[in-house]
Amino acid sequence: MIAEFGLAALWLAAALAALQLIAGALALTPRGGTLGGIVRPVAMVQGVLVALSFAALVVLFAQTDLSVELVAKNSHSMKPLIYKISGTWGNHEGSMLLWVMIMGLSGCFVAAVERRLPELTMLATLAGQAFVSLGFYAFLLLSSNPFTRLPSPAIEGAGLNPLLQDPGLAFHPPPLYIGYVGLSVAFSFAIGALVTREVGPAFARAMRPWVLGAWIFLTLGITAGSYWAYYELGWGGWWFWDPVENASLMPWLAATALLHSVSVLAARNALRAWTVMLGVVAFSMSMVGTFLVRSGILTSVHAFAVDPERGSFILGLLALNIGGALVLFGLRAASVTEGERFSAASREGALVFNNVMLSAILGIVLVGTLYPLLAEALGAKVSVGPPYFNPVSAIFAVPMLMVLAVGPLLRWRRDSLARIRPLIAIPAVLLLGVLIWAGSQAVGLLPALGLALSAALGVASLLPLKGRKLRQVKLPVWGMVTAHFGIAVALLGMASDAAFTTERLVAVQPGDTVEVGPWQVQLQRIEPVAGPNWTALRGDLAVSYKGGAVAELHPAARTFWAPPNETNEAALKTRWNGQLYAVLGQETSGGRWQLRLWWKPFVPMIWYGGILIALGGLLALLGRLASDLKRLVARDKIAYRRSRQGR
Amino acid sequence: MSDQKPTSRWTLWLPLALFLGFVALVLFGLYRPADREVASTMIGKPLPEFTLRAAAPDRPGLTRADLADGQPRLLNIFASWCVPCAVEAPQLAALKAEGIDIAGVAIRDRPEDVAAFLARHGNPFSRIGADDRSIVQLGIGSSGVPETFVIDGKGTIRYQHIGEIRPEHIALLREKLKEATQ
Numbered sequence: 111m112i113a114e115f116g117l118a119a120l121w122l123a124a125a126l127a128a129l130q131l132i133a134g135a136l137a138l139t140p141r142g143g144t145l146g147g148i149v150r151p152v153a154m155v156q157g158v159l160v161a162l163s164f165a166a167l168v169v170l171f172a173q174t175d176l177s178v179e180l181v182a183k184n185s186h187s188m189k190p191l192i193y194k195i196s197g198t199w200g201n202h203e204g205s206m207l208l209w210v211m212i213m214g215l216s217g218c219f220v221a222a223v224e225r226r227l228p229e230l231t232m233l234a235t236l237a238g239q240a241f242v243s244l245g246f247y248a249f250l251l252l253s254s255n256p257f258t259r260l261p262s263p264a265i266e267g268a269g270l271n272p273l274l275q276d277p278g279l280a281f282h283p284p285p286l287y288i289g290y291v292g293l294s295v296a297f298s299f300a301i302g303a304l305v306t307r308e309v310g311p312a313f314a315r316a317m318r319p320w321v322l323g324a325w326i327f328l329t330l331g332i333t334a335g336s337y338w339a340y341y342e343l344g345w346g347g348w349w350f351w352d353p354v355e356n357a358s359l360m361p362w363l364a365a366t367a368l369l370h371s372v373s374v375l376a377a378r379n380a381l382r383a384w385t386v387m388l389g390v391v392a393f394s395m396s397m398v399g400t401f402l403v404r405s406g407i408l409t410s411v412h413a414f415a416v417d418p419e420r421g422s423f424i425l426g427l428l429a430l431n432i433g434g435a436l437v438l439f440g441l442r443a444a445s446v447t448e449g450e451r452f453s454a455a456s457r458e459g460a461l462v463f464n465n466v467m468l469s470a471i472l473g474i475v476l477v478g479t480l481y482p483l484l485a486e487a488l489g490a491k492v493s494v495g496p497p498y499f500n501p502v503s504a505i506f507a508v509p510m511l512m513v514l515a516v517g518p519l520l521r522w523r524r525d526s527l528a529r530i531r532p533l534i535a536i537p538a539v540l541l542l543g544v545l546i547w548a549g550s551q552a553v554g555l556l557p558a559l560g561l562a563l564s565a566a567l568g569v570a571s572l573l574p575l576k577g578r579k580l581r582q583v584k585l586p587v588w589g590m591v592t593a594h595f596g597i598a599v600a601l602l603g604m605a606s607d608a609a610f611t612t613e614r615l616v617a618v619q620p621g622d623t624v625e626v627g628p629w630q631v632q633l634q635r636i637e638p639v640a641g642p643n644w645t646a647l648r649g650d651l652a653v654s655y656k657g658g659a660v661a662e663l664h665p666a667a668r669t670f671w672a673p674p675n676e677t678n679e680a681a682l683k684t685r686w687n688g689q690l691y692a693v694l695g696q697e698t699s700g701g702r703w704q705l706r707l708w709w710k711p712f713v714p715m716i717w718y719g720g721i722l723i724a725l726g727g728l729l730a731l732l733g734r735l736a737s738d739l740k741r742l743v744a745r746d747k748i749a750y751r752r753s754r755q756g757r
Numbered sequence: 758m759s760d761q762k763p764t765s766r767w768t769l770w771l772p773l774a775l776f777l778g779f780v781a782l783v784l785f786g787l788y789r790p791a792d793r794e795v796a797s798t799m800i801g802k803p804l805p806e807f808t809l810r811a812a813a814p815d816r817p818g819l820t821r822a823d824l825a826d827g828q829p830r831l832l833n834i835f836a837s838w839c840v841p842c843a844v845e846a847p848q849l850a851a852l853k854a855e856g857i858d859i860a861g862v863a864i865r866d867r868p869e870d871v872a873a874f875l876a877r878h879g880n881p882f883s884r885i886g887a888d889d890r891s892i893v894q895l896g897i898g899s900s901g902v903p904e905t906f907v908i909d910g911k912g913t914i915r916y917q918h919i920g921e922i923r924p925e926h927i928a929l930l931r932e933k934l935k936e937a938t939q
Contacts, residue, residue: 387772398779407786421787429780436773443769480779483786617838698838700873 113178116166117257120207123159123214124247126152127240130217134237138230138305146233150221153236156243157218164211167256171198174267180204180256182264190642192277199283202404202420203256208284209400210246212291216320217243220295225742226316228308235302242294245427253423282338286331286358290396292324293365297435300389304438309382309446314375317389319734321372325365326727332358333720344678344693346708348607348716351499356479357399360472364392367468370461378522380449380458384465390439394432395472401428407483453524460517467510471503478502504556511563514597515570518590533573541566553609560605568598585733593726600719606712617702627709628656629690631663636703644668646679649694649703653683665694689713799898804912807893809886812863813871819860819886825912829937830858831930832906833882834894836866837874839902845921846878852927853881857934861885864894864902905930909937
């Protein structure tokens with residue numbers, strides 16, 4: 111029953127999306143009449159229905175209903191409950207349902223709360239949201255139905271990729287999806303504004319909370335995903351420029367650019383066409399990324415169903431959505447390009463620079479991700495990795511970070527660098543000092559630049575607070591300062607990891623002691639342990655930092671039996687100044703075991719920085735929502751008073 | 758950068774043009790033949806110059822000249838610490854039994870470990886060079902262990918087999934060696 115209910119709710123939601131599109135589009139025509147009135151309620155009901163459909167699938171997974179094909183293929187009765195539930199979105203169909211659910215719920219919220227935009231722009235926006243959703247509904251219902259029953263129930267489920275059996279999975283895709291799909295609202299706003307030619311500060315203010323919200327989730331999702339890859343893959347790295355990672359980075363870069371340009375549009379009514387363009391690009395990057403991963407066009411460690419038919423379907427959707435939006439942009443943007451003017455040395459000037467650099471990095475990541483395919487089209491086979499991405503993105507990231515140190519100190523419209531020179535003297539000296547010191551340590555150019563920039567930016571990011579009464583500083587300013595400081599913190603972790611990591615690969619037998627950096631690591635014994643659906647050989651390590659107190663670490667090599675697979679469970683010992691990372695390898699001849707050890711100074715700063723960046727976004731969002739609310743209340747009061755006077 | 762100029766019309770269509778390029782590229786990707794092997798670009802090229810010391814006490818080391826003596830042979834990249842290398846040992850022994858000459862390169866290994874490995878899994882090699890820093894391995898376009906190359910009598914790489922040799926691969930290697938003789 112539950113599966114049938116879920117499917118029925120999904121069909122109904124799809125039908126309502128069609129209604130939302132048609133009614134919204136007709137209401138925009140001169141003879142639309144009162145049709146527009148139903149668009150908001152329809153959008154809300156559609157969101158609720160698709161959420162119910164998703165809930166039905168979660169219940170099926172939680173109960174391990176093996177008569178449903180998707181559950182039988184991807185779950186197993188022996189799995190712990192939390193992984194049964196997270197299995198809902200650990201597969202193609204379920205994750206697509208999560209995708210449309212978030213689209214539907216976003217549309218529902220927009221319809222329920224957004225009152226600032228002109229009504230026609232609002233209708234066009236909701237119609238746009240319905241248009242995009244409809245494609246994904248069609249995809250789910252026609253080619254990826256998650257609720258298909260098996261002719262006869264399976265006896266046991268076929269398990270879940272053991273790499274995915276980790277708390278990281280429960281935390282990393284859903285926020286990423288909320289981020290990806292939350293950007294669909296910005297996309298629909300851009301469409302709505304292009305249709306009605308209403309691009310201005312009101313449009314920017316309406317769009318900003320959505321962009322901020324999606325961006326916060328993207329930031330958290332990428333941070334969590336990076337940490338997950340770091341400890342679960344057991345390779346000691348935290349970013350691999352894998353196509354799937356790039357697929358999440360590209361929307362983030364576009365959303366970061368959009369976040370800043372939307373502020374310019376809201377405050378100064380400048381960068382109009384550019385902001386609309388970024389609104390289209392950000393969600394396009396979400397779709398492109400998802401497509402590249404799902405179609406199996408690019409090989410990646412993330413194993414999703416590879417199916418050219420599905421690939422063609424999503425490509426068709428992409429062509430329709432993105433192509434359509436870009437055609438609209440080409441037709442309409444000329445009438446919205448003119449905006450307020452500003453000089454190069456101004457807040458806007460710095461933000462434009464930030465936007466150009468972010469877009470350049472986005473382009474670099476996109477080209478690098480697609481390059482293997484392009485080369486193959488031209489008859490060569492290559493893979494593109496860190497030797498390309500790191501230096502080439504640094505070419506743009508370094509100037510961007512330098513302007514980031516200065517930009518927030520500039521005034522809107524027109525300013526002079528001479529005015530802020532005394533302020534930026536401290537970070538500038540710090541930059542040079544650290545650069546010279548790092549140069550003397552021979553850590554390599556990029557890590558040295560990273561260390562120097564993180565020191566300079568760490569100080570510079572706090573300067574906008576200088577000379578102000580801290581209690582009067584507004585939340586969005588706190589948000590900006592926190593996020594920028596978070597970038598400095600993350601940068602410190604990245605540069606320190608690249609510059610100072612020590613690695614040992616040894617074959618040891620119980621009783622042996624190994625030194626790695628300041629750590630002494632002794633292998634005490636290797637013992638077998640059994641988990642719910644795996645067995646493992648676990649190493650007991652006694653570790654001590656500079657001869658201090660002894661702690662235990664337990665790296666393990668796990669063997670799963672459903673489906674059969676082996677994974678390495680890394681063990682981590684975190685101190686304030688870094689992390690010890692241990693991986694147990696295979697047994698070599700003579701009772702020795704491979705043990706891989708890393709001492710990574712300050713590496714956790716990468717993820718603390720990520721969290722700070724997201725926190726900054728949250729502060730800004732709360733600040734904006736609070737002032738929106740205040741404005742709304744004030745407007746209602748005025749309207750109320752007027753109606754009293756009129757009586 | 759300072760003043761925003763009215764953008765000229767054609768630049769507004771630039772994003773669409775780029776996107777269409779992307780779609781074309783991806784269409785190619787979706788319908789290309791599904792061949793995903795990474796082949797060495799070194800095939801058809803001569804081996805680089807190298808001289809490796811002996812990796813095991815009872816076999817001589819390896820130089821480029823040893824592989825250009827007019828006789829085609831297999832060049833096997835292995836290591837004592839590599840589990841698939843032990844898996845392919847019976848297949849190498851079978852090839853050796855057919856009279857095929859096999860030269861070995863031990864990657865990042867110690868003499869006593871190599872000796873123990875060969876004592877345990879058999880020694881099909883006529884010569885074994887020790888490549889302590891993977892220099893020869895990288896020089897011939899190999900990215901992992903085990904890998905097996907077919908070298909013709911002039912020291913030219915004719916074929917590269919990635920991963921362990923399984924029983925079903927023997928016929929193919931025999932065939933490639935025969936081609937290398939001609």
